[in-house]
Amino acid sequence: MKTFNAQLAEVEKGKVTITCEFSESLTQHHGFFHAGVITSLADNACGFAALTMMPENAEVLSVEFKINFVKPAKTDKLIAIGKVLQSGKTLTICEGYVYDSTKEKLIAKMQATMIAVYQ
Amino acid sequence: MKTFNAQLAEVEKGKVTITCEFSESLTQHHGFFHAGVITSLADNACGFAALTMMPENAEVLSVEFKINFVKPAKTDKLIAIGKVLQSGKTLTICEGYVYDSTKEKLIAKMQATMIAVYQ
Amino acid sequence: MKTFNAQLAEVEKGKVTITCEFSESLTQHHGFFHAGVITSLADNACGFAALTMMPENAEVLSVEFKINFVKPAKTDKLIAIGKVLQSGKTLTICEGYVYDSTKEKLIAKMQATMIAVYQ
Amino acid sequence: MKTFNAQLAEVEKGKVTITCEFSESLTQHHGFFHAGVITSLADNACGFAALTMMPENAEVLSVEFKINFVKPAKTDKLIAIGKVLQSGKTLTICEGYVYDSTKEKLIAKMQATMIAVYQ
Numbered sequence: 001m002k003t004f005n006a007q008l009a010e011v012e013k014g015k016v017t018i019t020c021e022f023s024e025s026l027t028q029h030h031g032f033f034h035a036g037v038i039t040s041l042a043d044n045a046c047g048f049a050a051l052t053m054m055p056e057n058a059e060v061l062s063v064e065f066k067i068n069f070v071k072p073a074k075t076d077k078l079i080a081i082g083k084v085l086q087s088g089k090t091l092t093i094c095e096g097y098v099y100d101s102t103k104e105k106l107i108a109k110m111q112a113t114m115i116a117v118y119q
Numbered sequence: 120m121k122t123f124n125a126q127l128a129e130v131e132k133g134k135v136t137i138t139c140e141f142s143e144s145l146t147q148h149h150g151f152f153h154a155g156v157i158t159s160l161a162d163n164a165c166g167f168a169a170l171t172m173m174p175e176n177a178e179v180l181s182v183e184f185k186i187n188f189v190k191p192a193k194t195d196k197l198i199a200i201g202k203v204l205q206s207g208k209t210l211t212i213c214e215g216y217v218y219d220s221t222k223e224k225l226i227a228k229m230q231a232t233m234i235a236v237y238q
Numbered sequence: 239m240k241t242f243n244a245q246l247a248e249v250e251k252g253k254v255t256i257t258c259e260f261s262e263s264l265t266q267h268h269g270f271f272h273a274g275v276i277t278s279l280a281d282n283a284c285g286f287a288a289l290t291m292m293p294e295n296a297e298v299l300s301v302e303f304k305i306n307f308v309k310p311a312k313t314d315k316l317i318a319i320g321k322v323l324q325s326g327k328t329l330t331i332c333e334g335y336v337y338d339s340t341k342e343k344l345i346a347k348m349q350a351t352m353i354a355v356y357q
Numbered sequence: 358m359k360t361f362n363a364q365l366a367e368v369e370k371g372k373v374t375i376t377c378e379f380s381e382s383l384t385q386h387h388g389f390f391h392a393g394v395i396t397s398l399a400d401n402a403c404g405f406a407a408l409t410m411m412p413e414n415a416e417v418l419s420v421e422f423k424i425n426f427v428k429p430a431k432t433d434k435l436i437a438i439g440k441v442l443q444s445g446k447t448l449t450i451c452e453g454y455v456y457d458s459t460k461e462k463l464i465a466k467m468q469a470t471m472i473a474v475y476q
Contacts (some may be wrong), residue, residue: 035159040155063470064421067183067185069180069181086306090472091420093421113470115447205427212466232351274393275393281392282393302425304421307420
């Protein structure tokens with residue numbers, strides 16, 4: 001989040017939005033947002049969304065995720081939305097959507113499994 | 120690669136190794152390597168590995184990948200290995216392994232689909 | 239489809255619904271629908287949905303999919319819905335949802351990559 | 358297993374082999390083994406492999422899996438191998454390989470997350 005200068009834009013129970021402004025350091029060789037940035041935003045949005053459903057003393061870890069890259073990330077801002085599909089005591093299943101700045105073009109879609117850890 | 124200061128350590132037909140030294144900017148809140156860094160390294164290793172099997176004028180794009188996080192990334196160097204499982208004219212299926220600096224602890228495992236694009 | 243006695247219930251452009259009535263031969267050891275049946279229905283629904291977006295002479299093949307099992311499949315009928323998320327010339331990305339007979343309980347969620355083949 | 362007439366061929370700690378003979382009822386429209394059969398075998402092999410690492414009173418459930426279809430399943434017998442990549446108290450990460458009868462052609466590759474349940 002810090003490295004990308006990403007912003008937590010909206011938080012509600014089971015749904016979180018993160019935005020990330022374009023910067024040269026976040027691009028791949030065509031000058032678009034790098035897949036790693038897109039993936040991290042989606043993963044973070046899913047993780048935070050899962051956390052909104054967990055007890056206060058829980059932390060969240062990504063067990064695994066799968067992401068499809070749908071369209072080139074040619075935009076000046078990424079909008080990542082994480083949504084909880086199913087929350088259980090241990091595992092939470094989330095979906096992540098990464099859109100361009102207009103929120104009309106879907107750039108990537110994630111399906112993730114998160115785990116609550118108590119330390 | 121540039122942002123992470125990652126190094127292309129080894130390249131052979133169907134197999135690529137990338138390394139990445141620890142740096143404060145690549146960590147999450149526990150001080151370990153961030154999942155986004157681990158994922159990007161695995162994705163890049165898979166992409167390069169796929170590229171070694173493609174015609175010279177091809178570029179490679181990630182269609183999708185799935186990654187499991189196996190162990191905490193508590194190490195001073197990540198070693199990411201991408202291997203081609205099956206290469207076709209259009210699609211190439213790869214596996215990515217991310218190890219700690221000793222190459223004995225598996226930190227993450229990826230299974231990825233890459234596509235050759237001609238521009 | 240034949241083995242499962244599944245029915246193609248609804249077909250529209252980019253969306254297909256398949257249903258499957260309970261039968262003893264489709265169960266696992268707890269007497270619920272087997273994960274393999276759930277997965278096949280979701281895969282078939284995604285494949286047919288992708289096919290509705292492809293040229294007439296195209297066939298569809300599953301490149302890969304990922305499925306999360308959300309709730310136990312304790313129901314007398316499965317309703318599987320496949321939706322196209324993004325359709326391209328070669329690849330089509332789909333989502334599959336498997337519900338119980340009330341269509342209120344989500345049993346499984348799939349994210350799939352389909353390819354058009356011309357023979 | 359019963360429906361497919363599959364056989365548990367080998368079981369060792371962390372690795373399980375299942376075989377399945379060709380039968381008309383297990384085919385898709387080209388006369389090859391159906392993707393659903395391939396997937397179920399891989400899932401079962403992964404599940405059993407995970408079970409060999411769990412306490413005696415544990416049962417195993419598939420949390421999720423991802424499978425890539427690598428080659429057409431044109432063979433008279435499928436050989437599915439499940440291997441444990443990492444086993445933890447709650448979750449076990451497995452890999453599944455489905456080969457043809459010669460064990461030389463890789464037909465599909467799975468990466469799966471299993472969970473131990475105590476009832």
